[in-house]
Amino acid sequence: MTQPVSIIMIEDDEGHARLIERNIRRSGVNNEIVAFANGNDAMRHLFGADGSGLVQKGNALLILLDLNLPDMTGIDILKQIKENKYLKASPVVVLTTTDDSQEIKRCYELGCNVYITKPVNYENFANAIRQLGLFFSVIQVPPAAT
Template sequence: MVELRRILLVEDSPNDVELILTSLSENHLSNEVVVVWDGEEALDYLYRRGVFRLRQEGDPIVVLLDLKLPKVDGLEVLAQLKADPVLRIIPVVVLTSSREEPDLSRCYELGTNAYVVKPIDFQEFVDVVKHLGLFWAVVNQPPPDSSTLSSDRRGEE
């Protein structure tokens, strides 16, 4: 049996987290969703440091990343992730309320795999998240888990 890889959700809004988790579960996705509340926690999770130093090995199948985050903003998280030779293969979907063209441009320059503006309408939001979850966790062929591609150097940083 294939082990399901986790989805990393980086979101500081409790309401959006609840809505995203509900939308994914309504689609019967069995992937564990790990929620972190700011950019610093996201980087700690990805690099297995701090409170995440002992987390289970393996990278998420996808990162759902908000841009407007406390401590370290989403653009910086994206920049660090995509600059890392080991982590850059992890798909990143920017899921944000920003319709600002500079944010959109910068995200694609940094290497985001998708940029999705959170709909304001409740049902549209649910539908968008359902489709994202289905695509990235079921339909898309994910990259190999980077923990199988190289030695785990991430806890050393």
């Protein structure tokens, strides 16, 4: 329970990853950030070599997910996370450039907790990330299902 939340960031664009990281740090969140530049690496980390997700049992995770990945779509990752019994309790924040209402709706239907459109307006983006940090610090991420 006292285990600190680790942030899994799945983002192919290095610049976006750096900006997200910086703004998370700037807003005072010092949790570990594990970054992945493609879907497969992230999947291996999350679900382990056997794909069961057992490796993450009991870990408190928060997943930042980009929808446009070079090797697979973020939607697929989201779906698998929410279908896995060890991972489904972890909050997922979808961060993407798309503000298509259909896609947003789809993500929420699949169980995404927050959907943030990456705005070019940097102030708003930073603000959103800071709020996310606040969210991390206030909300006790619940333990994964046993």
